[in-house]
Amino acid sequence: MATAPNTRRPDALTLEVVELIGDVVARFHEDYEAAAAEHALTGAQARLLSLLSLEPLPMRKLAQKLKCEPSNVTGIMDRLEARGLVERRPAPSDRRVKLAAATQKGRQVAQELREGLRFAREPLAALSEEERLALRDLLRRMVNEHSWN
Numbered sequence: 594m595a596t597a598p599n600t601r602r603p604d605a606l607t608l609e610v611v612e613l614i615g616d617v618v619a620r621f622h623e624d625y626e627a628a629a630a631e632h633a634l635t636g637a638q639a640r641l642l643s644l645l646s647l648e649p650l651p652m653r654k655l656a657q658k659l660k661c662e663p664s665n666v667t668g669i670m671d672r673l674e675a676r677g678l679v680e681r682r683p684a685p686s687d688r689r690v691k692l693a694a695a696t697q698k699g700r701q702v703a704q705e706l707r708e709g710l711r712f713a714r715e716p717l718a719a720l721s722e723e724e725r726l727a728l729r730d731l732l733r734r735m736v737n738e739h740s741w742n
Contacts, residue, residue, distance in 0.1 A: 620712060645695040646695045649693060679699050
């Protein structure tokens with residue numbers, strides 16, 4: 594009879610690492626919310642704007658990335674569009690599909706958000722470049738090699 598993989602309990606070191614990752618995530622979210630508030634944005638608005646500053650995306654894909662309903666994305670888009678931070682445009686490959694895109698003003702605000710994160714300026718900046726590279730590589734490995742879906 595086959596046993597389920599990974600049925601063993603995690604060791605103490607693994608549990609400590611998981612707890613530390615949780616602390617890092619919580620602090621990052623607090624910092625991100627504060628940076629968003631400085632631009633009169635909610636956390637969800639800031640996340641959407643940050644995604645769109647990288648590339649235009651279909652509304653459905655935005656909802657998937659934000660892990661919310663498309664109707665929520667529509668509301669967030671409406672508020673950001675009213676401020677001139679995003680726009681909707683037809684997709685070049687299929688004009689029936691609407692792409693959401695950051696405007697120049699939106700890309701500037703997204704850049705200011707990233708630069709305003711204390712998290713990036715303080716604990717990460719305190720690490721050497723070699724340490725940051727190692728951390729980046731380990732995090733990429735964790736994210737890319739393991740699917741939790």
